[in-house]
Amino acid sequence: MENMFELKGKVAIVTGGNGGIGKGIVRGLAALGCDIVVAARNKAKIDTAVNEVKKEFNVKVLGVQVDMNREEQIKALVAKSMDRFNRIDILVNNAGTGILKRPEDYETSEWDEILSINLRSVFICSKAVYPVMKQAGAGKIINIGSMLSIFGGSELAAYGASKGGVVQLTKSLAVAWAPDNIQVNALLPGWIETDLVTQVKDVPEFDAAIIARTPANRWGMPDELAGAAVFLASPASNFVTGTALPVDGGYSVMV
Structure with a gap:
């Protein structure tokens, strides 16, 4: 059973891996022996995350500064990862952003920014690692959606649309790349x-409502x-592919 969760010798790229959920995932993978590429925009936070993970888990860690709006920088991220490790086994598409506004108040530029980082970059990153994983004969891609992939939010229209798109993209990539042994x-x-x-x-009323809804x-x-x-x-x-797994304390099943 221990071998089923063996990650030693594997290499994972985690976008947005310098903080929040991304950093939590980086720590989990590193604890099982996985070498890590932390890809994010903020250089200072990247350096901090890299140093912390190296020190705590004694794995190899590469930090790469990247703007997820820029396709050429995403391609360069994959190239730098291959130059350093000569393999990419896991991609975690975690980088994301959002704005709390009612739909009628969004600027088109704000909508475009959110969709670009939250959805477009997931496609570009996945497409960029696909040839590497195909040649290796295996790969794992983990996309970070949201509860807003399922529910609507009156002040999170762009975020919800992007995260709903992430789930549908996940299903399409799963079907397309299953023959290549990429989950x-x-x-x-x-x-x-x-x-x-x-x-x-x-916001106290939001905080209270969320806790009340979460079992x-x-x-x-x-x-x-x-x-x-x-x-x-x-x-x-x-043998698991195309799924969307809630990690939500029961929020999505609460009536």
């Missing part, structure tokens, strides 16, 4: 304490995505 799945985090949702958590009666923590990510990254999930 593509999504995680749907519930309300997790990250910088991205601070604007929601700091676990609390917010989740970034590290609580690690177990599900390890499962989807490991041989234990070799």
